[in-house]
Amino acid sequence: MASNLDLFPTPVVSGLAFQGEAVASGEEADLIERIDEQSLSPFRFQQWTGKRLTRSFGWSYDFETGSFTQTEPIPEWLYTVKRRAERFAGLAEGDLVQALLIRYDPGAGIGWHRDRPVFGHVVGLSLGNAATLRLRQRRADGFRRAKIELPPRSIYHLSGEVRHNWEHSIAPLELPRWSITFRSLAR
Numbered sequence: 001m002a003s004n005l006d007l008f009p010t011p012v013v014s015g016l017a018f019q020g021e022a023v024a025s026g027e028e029a030d031l032i033e034r035i036d037e038q039s040l041s042p043f044r045f046q047q048w049t050g051k052r053l054t055r056s057f058g059w060s061y062d063f064e065t066g067s068f069t070q071t072e073p074i075p076e077w078l079y080t081v082k083r084r085a086e087r088f089a090g091l092a093e094g095d096l097v098q099a100l101l102i103r104y105d106p107g108a109g110i111g112w113h114r115d116r117p118v119f120g121h122v123v124g125l126s127l128g129n130a131a132t133l134r135l136r137q138r139r140a141d142g143f144r145r146a147k148i149e150l151p152p153r154s155i156y157h158l159s160g161e162v163r164h165n166w167e168h169s170i171a172p173l174e175l176p177r178w179s180i181t182f183r184s185l186a187r
Contacts, residue, residue, distance in 0.1 A: 012135070012146045012147075012148050013135055013137075013146050013161065013162040013166060014160060014161040014162060015158060015159045015161040015163055016135075016148065016156065016157070016158060017088070017156065017157040017159075018148055018150075018154065018155070018157075019088060019154065019156075020151055020153065021154070022081075022084065022088065022125060022154060022155035023081065023084075023127075023153045024153075025153065027081075028128075028152065028153050031081065031125075031127055031178070032127055032128055032178050034077050035101045035103060035127075035178050035180070036103065038055045038101055039055060040053035040054060040101065040103055041053060041054060041055065051104075051105060051107055051108035051109075051172075052102050052103065052104050052105075052108040052109070052110065053102070053103045053105070054100060054101065055100070055101045056071055056098065056099070056100050056101075057072055057073060057075060057078070057099045057101075058070070058071065058098040058099055059071060059098040059118075059185070060098075061116050061118065068118050074097075074098075078099055078180065081125060081180065082096055082099065082182055085123040085125065085157075086123075086182075088123065088155055089121055089123050089157040089159070091184065095121070096121070096123060096182035096183065096184055097183070097184060097185055098119065098182065098183040098184075099180060099181070099182055100180070100181040100182075101178075101179075101180055102178065102179045102180075102181065103176065103177075104131075104170070104173050104176060104177040104179070105176055106175060106176065107172050107173070108173060109169065109170045109171050109172035109173060110168075110169050111169055112136065112168070112169045113167055113168070114164070114166070114167050114168075115158075115163070115183065118186055119183040119184065119185065119186060120163075120183065120184040120186045120187060121157065121158070121159050121163070121183065121184040122157070122158040122159075122163060122181060122182075122183050123155065123156070123157045123181070123182045123183075124155065124156050124157075124179055124180070124182075125155050125179060125180045125181075126150040126151070126152060126153070126154050126155070126156075126177065126179055127152060127153065127178040127179060128152055128175070128176055128177045128178045129173065129175040129176060129177045130150060130151050130152060131149075131150045131170050131171075131173060131177050132147050132148070132149055132150065132170070132171060133147060133149075133150050133168055133169075134146075134147045134168065134169045134171065135147060135148075135162065135166050135167070135168050136166065136167050136168075137165055137166045137167075138167075
């Protein structure tokens with residue numbers, strides 16, 4: 001049985017990469033503390049307010065107005081993990097220009113979605129407690145489905161087919177979880 005330290009020999013879906021133990025446990029604790037120190041706000045989608053708390057750096061997409069604007073720069077305390085995420089995804093330094101901090105309190109999750117087309121690569125770092133990243137692809141006869149477990153301190157990368165032709169979601173969680181999602185801009 002492969003450990004969660006290994007990349008999947010064959011991706012669950014083309015374009016999905018995963019690695020466990022992307023950060024050490026002490027670094028994870030520091031990142032969680034830093035995320036909790038930020039001014040996190042409930043996620044808003046049109047007239048709906050989500051249970052997860054978020055904050056964007058670099059670029060921000062406003063789901064109420066449909067506007068995409070630059071916001072505060074990515075803070076220095078994220079530089080080390082951002083560079084690690086770029087290397088993991090095979091990207092050049094500076095390619096990841098947006099950081100989204102998320103805290104999932106018990107009962108919070110993310111519904112089915114595809115990241116906005118203004119974004120290119122999506123690289124997520126999972127912290128605190130495990131979650132399941134669910135994937136589905138719409139087909140004429142229903143959905144093709146897949147999933148991957150995201151243990152604490154793991155990292156994943158969505159590109160190509162899984163990024164553009166699949167939706168993803170996180171089921172509501174029983175335990176708190178934090179994540180840092182980095183994105184590049186679409187070319």
